[in-house]
């Protein structure tokens with residue numbers, strides 16, 4: 298299947314999920330996760346209109362980043378918007394900040410401090426999603442839900458880090474409906490913190506939903522979905 302065909306199919310599913318839940322299509326943004334595909338496929342995805350690209354390791358992303366965004370003469374509208382969605386090691390912050398617009402995996406203060414330091418050198422503010430481990434799976438990164446409010450309070454000393462929402466990953470379920478509790482819990486966590494904490498007001502967004510479960514995530518309020526396999530495919534390592 299061509300990328301254009303995949304986009305059309307996914308688009309129909311997104312629209313249907315929006316309709317079922319009374320949401321507007323414009324409130325859901327798509328990140329094309331290119332970690333499983335080659336540079337050529339990534340270029341094709343971008344040319345086909347997928348403007349937001351997600352990667353989860355700098356080592357794997359850099360060839361693509363330099364090919365698509367490395368030319369300083371390139372006008373803004375001809376560049377992808379990069380999202381860093383994987384766990385971010387502190388020693389990679391210097392490579393990632395300034396290149397990736399959004400960070401989806403803020404999960405500790407030491408990382409916030411490192412991002413703040415690099416961002417203030419560059420004179421930028423970095424929009425970040427705070428990753429929350431809602432499902433409690435040991436293999437998943439992220440704060441425990443009850444750690445969110447104290448974390449937000451402490452984050453206020455790093456003004457170059459701008460928390461814009463929450464991110465989570467649901468466990469893989471063969472029956473996607475079973476992920477609903479996870480996505481609903483993330484939304485309720487955001488709503489609660491927004492209502493209560495002076496630091497929670499900016500938490501507008503929910504980054505949740507992947508190939509297997511994005512329709513449920515949309516129904517539960519996702520504003521950013523991260524799609525790899527279903528949208529750009531998965532290629533074998535060459």
Ligand SMILES: *Cc1c(COP(=O)(O)O)cnc(C)c1O
Nearest residue numbers: 330353382507508523524525526
């Ligand atoms: C790989 C990855 C995705 C995309 O996964 P698919 O199931 O292929 O859609 C989304 N989010 C994160 C954090 C990922 O690591």
